[in-house]
Amino acid sequence: MTTHGSQSQFSRFVSEQRRAGTLVLQPRMGFGDPARMRRGLLAVRSAGLPAIGTVTLDSYTRHNAHDEAAAALASGVELNGYPLVAIPLGRTARMLEGVRCAEFPVQVRHGSAQPEQIFATMLALGLDASEGGPVSYCLPYSRIPLRVATAAWARAVRVLADRRDRGMLCHLESFGGCMLGQLCPPSLLVALSVLECLFFVEHGLGSVSASYAQQTNADQDAEALWALRRLCAEELSTVDHHLVLYTYMGLYPATRAGGRVLLSDSVRLAVRTGTERLIVKTTAEAHRIPTIAENVEALRLAHECARTAPGPEPAPAGDTEVYLQARALVDAVRCLAPTLTEALPLAFERGLLDVPYCLHPDNRNDARCVIDPDGRLVWWDTGRLPLPTALGGRRRTERVGAARLLADLTHHRRRLDHTTVSAGPRHAGNERHGQRVPH
Amino acid sequence: MGKLELETRKHAAGGGRLKFLVSSVPTDSHTWNLVVLQLLIEEMGHQVVNLGACVPVDLLLAACRAERPDYVVLSTVNGHGQADGARVIAALRGDPALAGLTVVIGGRFGTRGDAGPGLRRELLARGYDAVFPADVDGPARAVEQLREFVESRAAEAR
Numbered sequence: 001m002t003t004h005g006s007q008s009q010f011s012r013f014v015s016e017q018r019r020a021g022t023l024v025l026q027p028r029m030g031f032g033d034p035a036r037m038r039r040g041l042l043a044v045r046s047a048g049l050p051a052i053g054t055v056t057l058d059s060y061t062r063h064n065a066h067d068e069a070a071a072a073l074a075s076g077v078e079l080n081g082y083p084l085v086a087i088p089l090g091r092t093a094r095m096l097e098g099v100r101c102a103e104f105p106v107q108v109r110h111g112s113a114q115p116e117q118i119f120a121t122m123l124a125l126g127l128d129a130s131e132g133g134p135v136s137y138c139l140p141y142s143r144i145p146l147r148v149a150t151a152a153w154a155r156a157v158r159v160l161a162d163r164r165d166r167g168m169l170c171h172l173e174s175f176g177g178c179m180l181g182q183l184c185p186p187s188l189l190v191a192l193s194v195l196e197c198l199f200f201v202e203h204g205l206g207s208v209s210a211s212y213a214q215q216t217n218a219d220q221d222a223e224a225l226w227a228l229r230r231l232c233a234e235e236l237s238t239v240d241h242h243l244v245l246y247t248y249m250g251l252y253p254a255t256r257a258g259g260r261v262l263l264s265d266s267v268r269l270a271v272r273t274g275t276e277r278l279i280v281k282t283t284a285e286a287h288r289i290p291t292i293a294e295n296v297e298a299l300r301l302a303h304e305c306a307r308t309a310p311g312p313e314p315a316p317a318g319d320t321e322v323y324l325q326a327r328a329l330v331d332a333v334r335c336l337a338p339t340l341t342e343a344l345p346l347a348f349e350r351g352l353l354d355v356p357y358c359l360h361p362d363n364r365n366d367a368r369c370v371i372d373p374d375g376r377l378v379w380w381d382t383g384r385l386p387l388p389t390a391l392g393g394r395r396r397t398e399r400v401g402a403a404r405l406l407a408d409l410t411h412h413r414r415r416l417d418h419t420t421v422s423a424g425p426r427h428a429g430n431e432r433h434g435q436r437v438p439h
Numbered sequence: 440m441g442k443l444e445l446e447t448r449k450h451a452a453g454g455g456r457l458k459f460l461v462s463s464v465p466t467d468s469h470t471w472n473l474v475v476l477q478l479l480i481e482e483m484g485h486q487v488v489n490l491g492a493c494v495p496v497d498l499l500l501a502a503c504r505a506e507r508p509d510y511v512v513l514s515t516v517n518g519h520g521q522a523d524g525a526r527v528i529a530a531l532r533g534d535p536a537l538a539g540l541t542v543v544i545g546g547r548f549g550t551r552g553d554a555g556p557g558l559r560r561e562l563l564a565r566g567y568d569a570v571f572p573a574d575v576d577g578p579a580r581a582v583e584q585l586r587e588f589v590e591s592r593a594a595e596a597r
Contacts, residue, residue: 059517111468141493143491143495357471400478
């Protein structure tokens with residue numbers, strides 16, 4: 001594989017599409033069976049869309065339980081993703097043969113708090129793009145201490161960065177824009193995503209993307225994406241970077257019609273803000289892991305919607321509240337220590353970063369947020385976050401009750417399933433896999 | 440929710456403040472179910488220790504020994520609930536220090552015929568005191584069943 005300038009193959013593809021004014025689309029696809037994984041990638045590649053291929057790994061591999069993944073494979077149990085480490089390299093090489101190329105990059109998505117083995121396997125196969133982060137793959141999905149995850153991620157990122165010596169430029173996307181999938185205030189998502197990108201750069205990586213997940217109000221989400229773009233321009237000007245949006249990662253509408261509305265909203269949000277890449281959800285999402293056909297259908301719908309969406313709008317002049325809050329959080333964390341490897345765990349210990357409702361032992365869990373009558377996600381209590389009252393900081397004695405929390409968690413489902421109930425039947429699907437952890 | 444809150448106040452007024460240990464099973468990373476459960480049980484007037492996501496069996500046993508809860512409430516939604524649930528209850532029932540502990544499990548178990556009597560019977564036979572399968576559209580029903588179960592146990596004890 002050849003590389004040009006300072007861009008990874010992954011981000012070069014994204015840049016070319018950006019120049020053409022095209023939104024890059026990507027599924028969240030992953031299957032345990034290599035033959036099916038290959039069919040899935042080929043189906044995305046041959047769909048005639050500006051799409052990137054995804055290999056999402058299973059939950060055993062995420063926890064480095066590779067023996068268990070291998071045992072499940074051997075006994076014919078269906079896994080909820082591709083067991084990259086458990087499957088012999090030669091078999092994965094055959095799975096990928098003739099699939100990826102400059103016009104069809106492939107990214108590995110995994111969810112691991114300790115991704116060293118996953119990255120080593122990826123590199124052995126010539127795969128150069130992945131995602132995650134020391135905070136975003138530790139706090140929501142594991143019990144591993146944040147310091148342990150941060151050290152593991154530091155080593156793992158350096159392994160990717162060192163490939164530069166052999167002419168391979170690797171790309172990492174921060175998953176910091178997701179954090180529990182829903183009910184995380186936009187400014188905290190923006191700050192975490194930027195901080196994780198800075199962490200990647202600190203360990204030598206030269207090509208990153210910052211993420212943001214669609215929340216509950218389109219105008220607020222647009223503000224957040226513009227704030228993210230501005231912070232990236234200010235903090236990451238020396239490295240290749242772009243933005244990626246995730247279609248809603250929380251409790252997804254149960255009806256096909258409701259799911260399509262939410263997906264279309266996310267496409268228009270991406271186009272409006274000039275966001276380069278979008279990771280889509282399917283209408284089957286609320287019920288089970290989507291099929292290949294459902295993934296391709298979602299990509300087609302998104303592409304059609306992007307082609308007809310109104311074009312990009314200019315970012316608002318001046319400082320928005322999302323920007324000012326995110327800027328304050330980033331600055332406060334960077335002041336804690338000379339490196340982010342030290343500063344990130346310290347920030348959570350002191351409550352300068354605090355993810356609402358996150359139960360990980362290293363998260364203070366003092367901060368709270370709610371959805372206001374306009375559908376905007378607002379702080380209810382900022383705990384010890386370094387946000388003065390003038391910037392939206394607030395403390396409260398009364399807490400958010402179960403009824404309010406349940407209502408906020410089901411916001412889109414109540415909004416979209418009810419209004420579109422006559423537009424189509426509930427999605428038919430068994431619940432064999434349950435709802436997968438978003439990644 | 441009005442009825443629930445009313446019942447809650449009634450129960451709390453009865454002075455029956457109990458200690459609940461809420462936990463995920465080993466392979467399940469989901470936490471919103473645990474967060475909501477904690478709030479609902481606290482609003483019933485009880486105390487909650489929430490162990491969070493992906494709780495290894497050893498950690499659960501240690502927490503049960505240390506906390507001595509009145510109820511252990513396991514919640515699972517990732518589709519491995521039947522296998523994980525069986526593994527967890529075998530360990531809990533195999534620990535002599537935890538004899539007599541009340542253990543219930545609820546959530547989405549992920550097999551076809553999810554909420555059918557077969558799954559419930561199997562998990563009860565393995566040692567659970569109650570099983571509350573939840574439907575994707577009505578998670579509140581499983582919580583309501585849990586509340587009724589706790590109330591009936593409290594009534595028996597009086």
